[in-house]
Amino acid sequence: TQLLEQSPQFLSIQEGENLTxxxxxxxxxxxxxxxxQEPGEGPVLLVTVVTGGEVKKLKRLTFQFGDARKDSSLHIxxxxxxxxxxxxxxxxGYGQNFVFGPGTxxxxxx
Amino acid sequence: DTAVSQTPxxxxxxxxxxxxxxxxxNLGHDTMYWxxxxxxxxxxxxxxxxxxxxxxxxxxxxRFSPKSxxxxxxxxxxxxxxxxxxAVYFCASSQLGFARGTDTQYFGPGTxxxxx
Numbered sequence: 001t002q003l004l005e006q007s008p009q010f011l012s013i014q015e016g017e018n019l020t021x022x023x024x025x026x027x028x029x030x031x032x033x034x035x036x037q038e039p040g041e042g043p044v045l046l047v048t049v050v051t052g053g054e055v056k057k058l059k060r061l062t063f064q065f066g067d068a069r070k071d072s073s074l075h076i077x078x079x080x081x082x083x084x085x086x087x088x089x090x091x092x093g094y095g096q097n098f099v100f101g102p103g104t105x106x107x108x109x110x
Numbered sequence: 111d112t113a114v115s116q117t118p119x120x121x122x123x124x125x126x127x128x129x130x131x132x133x134x135x136n137l138g139h140d141t142m143y144w145x146x147x148x149x150x151x152x153x154x155x156x157x158x159x160x161x162x163x164x165x166x167x168x169x170x171x172x173r174f175s176p177k178s179x180x181x182x183x184x185x186x187x188x189x190x191x192x193x194x195x196x197a198v199y200f201c202a203s204s205q206l207g208f209a210r211g212t213d214t215q216y217f218g219p220g221t222x223x224x225x226x
Binding site: 037040041042043044045048086098099103105 | 202220
């Protein structure tokens with residue numbers, strides 16, 4: 001079974017700060033996705049990365065897929081209170097398994 | 111319009127009871143899923159259906175039985191509920207099939223099940 005680990009588990013920062021959260025595995029994934037989940041709601045897809053070394057930007061969010069396709073990072077610039085939520089990475093392994101990481105809970109204080 | 115809807119939103123019941131959670135998607139997707147999110151927020155897939163056919167059945171007790179009357183609906187029936195079944199259950203749908211890298215899963219709002 002391919003597993004994903006995320007760090008940090010919790011992160012509390014002030015509005016305007018930058019942050020990076022990580023998603024790591026010892027296994028290779030064909031693609032990785034990042035989701036944000038707000039309290040009482042289901043996860044919402046932010047981005048999918050499929051190519052090793054790929055970088056995608058979504059406004060203040062920058063996503064990177066590691067060259068070896070075993071890890072990914074999410075960098076947020078000038079965080080805002082609206083960025084608060086649970087950030088989940090999810091990976092599709094070879095052999096059609098699909099797993100979620102345990103998530104990073106981000107709190108951005110005004 | 112809600113893309114993926116689930117009912118009920120909250121479900122509180124006694125151990126040993128049988129309950130069902132309903133899910134409907136109006137996106138015209140071919141694939142639907144059930145996930146379980148435990149108290150530590152770990153989201154784990156339970157089932158995947160493609161055009162009313164079971165594709166994925168992870169290690170889930172056979173007390174859990176998905177039923178798909180048509181491709182827009184995937185209901186989850188749980189027999190003999192146990193304390194450990196308490197969790198949030200999410201339904202999701204996608205167009206292309208299970209977990210294709212470029213596919214997008216749309217999640218419902220979740221059903222919080224509490225077993226007393």
